[in-house]
Amino acid sequence: DSGVTQTPKHxxxxxxxxxxxxxxxxxxxxxxxxxxxxxxQGLQFLIQYYNGEERAKGNIxxxxxxxxxxxxxxxxxxxxxxxxxxxxxxxxxxxxxxNYEQYFGPGTRLTVT
Amino acid sequence: GEDVEQSLFLSxxxxxxxxxxxxxxxxxxxxxxWYKQEPGAGLQLLTYIxxxxxxxxxxxxxxxxxxxxxxxxxRIADTQTGDSAIYFCAEKRAGGYNKLIFGAGTRLAVHP
Numbered sequence: 001d002s003g004v005t006q007t008p009k010h011x012x013x014x015x016x017x018x019x020x021x022x023x024x025x026x027x028x029x030x031x032x033x034x035x036x037x038x039x040x041q042g043l044q045f046l047i048q049y050y051n052g053e054e055r056a057k058g059n060i061x062x063x064x065x066x067x068x069x070x071x072x073x074x075x076x077x078x079x080x081x082x083x084x085x086x087x088x089x090x091x092x093x094x095x096x097x098x099n100y101e102q103y104f105g106p107g108t109r110l111t112v113t
Numbered sequence: 114g115e116d117v118e119q120s121l122f123l124s125x126x127x128x129x130x131x132x133x134x135x136x137x138x139x140x141x142x143x144x145x146x147w148y149k150q151e152p153g154a155g156l157q158l159l160t161y162i163x164x165x166x167x168x169x170x171x172x173x174x175x176x177x178x179x180x181x182x183x184x185x186x187x188r189i190a191d192t193q194t195g196d197s198a199i200y201f202c203a204e205k206r207a208g209g210y211n212k213l214i215f216g217a218g219t220r221l222a223v224h225p
């Protein structure tokens with residue numbers, strides 16, 4: 001158990017809908033990262049937050065957004081969902097911005113039908 | 114092509130050593146990682162190596178880094194059935210904030 005929690009574990013929704021994925025980092029970790037794992041794209045970095053502020057953006061679509069709250073948990077919002085958004089979404093955390101150890105949560109499996 | 118490349122599949126006999134290889138392209142990589150993903154599970158950080166090191170050993174795991182060839186390997190000694198999983202190589206680059214760039218993963222199958 002990495003100490004990073006994600007909810008829900010599974011999510012099934014229809015095209016065009018909007019969902020919110022939640023992540024709680026390890027106790028004391030200030031940095032949160034979101035990754036997407038899909039069959040065709042592999043594991044790709046989406047976005048990073050550090051202590052509430054966005055730090056880096058990767059291959060994140062404009063339909064997707066994220067935020068980190070004062071209690072350090074983070075939410076990833078996915079809207080206007082398409083079939084191709086079906087994937088495993090992972091959250092990872094580290095204790096400070098420059099730390100080289102990222103610990104991953106169990107992931108949320110999103111299925112868009 | 115991918116920035117981090119791995120072979121997709123490796124099959125070994127229980128008790129033998131496994132060697133999983135990875136190549137990367139960016140010489141500015143500062144840290145290189147090995148993660149393990151078991152079926153239906155998240156990514157488990159196995160080990161990592163700083164780019165100015167050649168080798169790191171941690172119990173049954175040995176990481177070798179050839180910076181000149183941009184080649185990273187993970188050796189698992191005395192491979193067990195519980196080692197069956199997908200192993201991901203990842204790099205963190207200088208100036209790239211902290212995002213990790215992952216390879217496609219190597220599926221390790223351990224048979225009796």
